[in-house]
Amino acid sequence: METLGVFRDVESAARAVDGLIRAGFTEAQIDSLTSVPYPDGVLVKTGQRSWFRWLALAGGLAGAVAGFGLAAGTAWLYPVQTGDKPIIAIYPTAIIMFETTMLFTIIAAMVGMFLEMRLPALKKRPYDAAVSDGCIGICLTIHPGGEAVECLPGVRSDECIGEIAALSAGEQRELATDVMKQAGALRIIGEEMS
Amino acid sequence: MSERQLEELREFREFRESEETPKTPGTLQTQKINDDLLSSLRPPTLRWYVLALCLGAVVAWGLAAFTWQMTHGMYVTGKNRPVMWGFYITGFVFWVGLSHSGTMVSSILRLSQANWRRPILRAAEAMTVFCITVAGMFPLIHLGRNWTFFYMIPYPNQRGLWPNFRSALLWDMTAITAYIIGSSLFLYLGLLPDLAVARDRSKGWQHKVYAVLAMGWRGTAHEWSVYRKASTLMAALIIPVAVSVHSIVAWDFAVTVVPGWHSTIFPPYFVIGAILSGVAAVITLMIVIRKAFHLEEYLTPLHFDNMGKLLLVISLLWSYAYFVEVQTTWYAHEPIEWEVFSFMSQRYTPQLLIMLAGNTLLPIFCMCFKRLRRSIGTMLVVSLMVNVAMFIERFLIIVPSLSHKNMPFAWGSYSSSWVEISVNLAALAGFALLFTVFAKFFPIVAVTDVRELEARRAEVSMGRAKVPSIAGEED
Numbered sequence: 001m002e003t004l005g006v007f008r009d010v011e012s013a014a015r016a017v018d019g020l021i022r023a024g025f026t027e028a029q030i031d032s033l034t035s036v037p038y039p040d041g042v043l044v045k046t047g048q049r050s051w052f053r054w055l056a057l058a059g060g061l062a063g064a065v066a067g068f069g070l071a072a073g074t075a076w077l078y079p080v081q082t083g084d085k086p087i088i089a090i091y092p093t094a095i096i097m098f099e100t101t102m103l104f105t106i107i108a109a110m111v112g113m114f115l116e117m118r119l120p121a122l123k124k125r126p127y128d129a130a131v132s133d134g135c136i137g138i139c140l141t142i143h144p145g146g147e148a149v150e151c152l153p154g155v156r157s158d159e160c161i162g163e164i165a166a167l168s169a170g171e172q173r174e175l176a177t178d179v180m181k182q183a184g185a186l187r188i189i190g191e192e193m194s
Numbered sequence: 195m196s197e198r199q200l201e202e203l204r205e206f207r208e209f210r211e212s213e214e215t216p217k218t219p220g221t222l223q224t225q226k227i228n229d230d231l232l233s234s235l236r237p238p239t240l241r242w243y244v245l246a247l248c249l250g251a252v253v254a255w256g257l258a259a260f261t262w263q264m265t266h267g268m269y270v271t272g273k274n275r276p277v278m279w280g281f282y283i284t285g286f287v288f289w290v291g292l293s294h295s296g297t298m299v300s301s302i303l304r305l306s307q308a309n310w311r312r313p314i315l316r317a318a319e320a321m322t323v324f325c326i327t328v329a330g331m332f333p334l335i336h337l338g339r340n341w342t343f344f345y346m347i348p349y350p351n352q353r354g355l356w357p358n359f360r361s362a363l364l365w366d367m368t369a370i371t372a373y374i375i376g377s378s379l380f381l382y383l384g385l386l387p388d389l390a391v392a393r394d395r396s397k398g399w400q401h402k403v404y405a406v407l408a409m410g411w412r413g414t415a416h417e418w419s420v421y422r423k424a425s426t427l428m429a430a431l432i433i434p435v436a437v438s439v440h441s442i443v444a445w446d447f448a449v450t451v452v453p454g455w456h457s458t459i460f461p462p463y464f465v466i467g468a469i470l471s472g473v474a475a476v477i478t479l480m481i482v483i484r485k486a487f488h489l490e491e492y493l494t495p496l497h498f499d500n501m502g503k504l505l506l507v508i509s510l511l512w513s514y515a516y517f518v519e520v521q522t523t524w525y526a527h528e529p530i531e532w533e534v535f536s537f538m539s540q541r542y543t544p545q546l547l548i549m550l551a552g553n554t555l556l557p558i559f560c561m562c563f564k565r566l567r568r569s570i571g572t573m574l575v576v577s578l579m580v581n582v583a584m585f586i587e588r589f590l591i592i593v594p595s596l597s598h599k600n601m602p603f604a605w606g607s608y609s610s611s612w613v614e615i616s617v618n619l620a621a622l623a624g625f626a627l628l629f630t631v632f633a634k635f636f637p638i639v640a641v642t643d644v645r646e647l648e649a650r651r652a653e654v655s656m657g658r659a660k661v662p663s664i665a666g667e668e669d
Contacts, residue, residue: 035224035391036646037418046419053427070348071359078356085360092359095442096368102435103372106428110379113424114409117417121410129394131413134224134645139414 001142003173004033004126004189005180006135013043013136016183020140023179024164025172033127033137043136052112059108060101067100068093126189135186140176142169224645228391231641234487234633235392235400242634249627256620259613260335268338270613277596277608282336285618287588288471289329289625290370290443291464292581295472296322297377298436299504300384301429310500312643313492316388317479319381320638321472324628326377326439328621330370333363335617362446369435369442376435380428386411386421387642440468447591454534454595463515467584470508470553474580477501479629481574483638492639495568502560502567505576509557516554530600538594541607545586552583 007013017030032043040046071093079087114120131137143164164172177188238246263270273280296318303311334343346367348357357364390411393404411417444464447455457463477498484493523531539546556579566572593608632638 031414031416033413034415034418035387035413036642036649037422038415040415040419044415046415048416048419050420050423052420052424056427056431074348074356075359078354080358080360082360089360092365095365095438096359098438099365099368099372099435102431102438103375106372106376106379106431106435109424109427109431110383113383113420116420119409119411119417121412125410125412127412132391132394133228137412139412 001144001169001173002126002190003140003142003176003180004128005138005140005177005183005185006128006130006187006189007138007183007185008135010038010043010136012184013138016138016180016185017043019179019183020138020176023175025140025176029141029143031139031141033131033139035132035134043138050116052109052116055112055115056105056109059111060105062108063101063104064097066104067097070100071096128187128189130186138180138185142172142176144169224648227645227648228395228641230489230491231637231639231644232392232395234638235396235635238634242630246627246630249623249630252623253620253627256617256623259616259620263335263613263617264340270611272609272611272614274606274608276599276604276606277593279336279592279596280608281589281610281614281618282332284585284588284592285621286329286332286336287443287464287592288585289325289332289621290440291468291471291584291588292475293322293325293329293373293377293472294436294440294465294468295470295476296320296325297380297432298469299473299476300380301433301436304425304429305433308500309647310497312647313489313639314476314480314497314501315384315643316381316636316638316640317483318476319377319384320629320632320636321475321479322377323374323381324625324632325475326370326374327628328625330374331621333366362442362449365442366446369439373435373439376432380432383421383425383428384640384643385636387413388637388640391641392637437465440465452595452599453530454591457519459515459519463512463519466508466512466515467587470505470512471581471584473501473505473508474557474577474584477505477573477577478581481570481577483633484570487633487638489639492644495570498570498573499564499567502573505557505580506561509554509561509580513554513558530598534595534598537598538590541597542590542594545590549583549586549590552579553587556580 389408441461444461448460
């Protein structure tokens, strides 16, 4: 469950982030929605290491194998004897391998990027079209509530929450709404518990 | 303006004057940038339909000519022994060359963090996709028995045939396929945040289409972080693909033993030529887009100045490569090589002079002067001339060499037929039509990139000083 506050400028959005952290929410629960990228830390800290490049690398290796199989493997399976030339020619095989390696790398990079972004979004999430027009959104992931979970490395953002998790989800949302309104939120958009 | 447009404008003004108007750093307000750059997505005007209809008519004429060729055989073209590559392969090399620069220029400028690149990226990337699509048609048209084109696709079949990867045609097919897919993904990647903007500002079926294409993009910090890394990676990946495509096209020629073609300088020479024609085409498109969508505020003389400098450098490089090739032939005076060059310079003197003027004299002279680089009229003439000259250059590489090969008793000549000319004109019209339709449905200037540039220009107060805003982030 997420709650989104829409702000007119960066300053009020940053005030809201500070307020939420002071209220007991953790940095990992807070995300910003902006129309242009801001450096890490201006609004929120992502601090996550990206993994999609490893998928791109794996795609490249798969492409190299596929290219080799396509050019050299099929030449071996369907031999065409041309004069004294070898059945498996290194030069064309290298060209085909290069192209398939690059193609698979590019495709894997794109797929990895979307997977890491968790797009396409399958369920509706809080959003305000004013973000496209330059407003700033501060999105808070609300914990289901009832039990405090210690914030240890590897604990997901919706689980990682300290004392505030002892409050119910509704109470957490009310608290977050108050903090964001005090910071100058134009409006608050909530997502119902599924 | 239609009623709907007036209504939208009224709503926009009300929003701008309201309390909710966001205070975005920058010299231009975010809404204004959105409004200006998405104005091209408004419902088509009568003038747009007329243009699309004219272009469609030329494409239809080209299709009719191609049908005529299929039903009557290849004799309706000007191709004959010994010149079996004519206008179609000229067109293929020319369009591959044009495609080269769009993505390449975009990638290089992105990686070098040249901020002025931002308004021109989209046009350059879209140009690449459409040019390579058009280029990919030519080998198929040139095939002869066009309906057997699928023999090139490797799949197990009853005929027991398998494509021979030692054929340069298969290298072309693989490279072009990789480049079309790579360039399309690169274009889509750049479009992603802009599609979200278009989604937020559209209604009805357009909103649904943009919503699907935007994939639920919200612009979260995490999305931006991954997006920027992916953009940089893709820019780095697409450059070697672009270079390889034109190198492979050059190898179509260089790995043969045809005089005039069998040269080690061909791949870099082709790549340089491709970038030259591509940069010129980007300039031409920038001028057209600027005029058509009234984007004078975004495509400023500074952009033309910088593109002019790029054109100057590439033109100098091309001139050097051409000089090296001719000088080596002349000094070695190898009989058959010299024969080809002599034949070309005598039989095609006007074309040779136009090529040298368009690729060397005109761009080098004009682009040396800031005033001329910033003159839109001059840039239009120079960029168009470069591409006319580049088409001629492709022709002069192909036809003279095939006309005068090693055996004098088999020398011949070539004249293009109406069918080949029609198909080439249809290719040009097809490209223009694709671009026109694209510009109507997608933001032709990168909205997010321009907004980011505006945000970077902003200044904030620090004590008594004004310092640059930190909005925006280096790649």
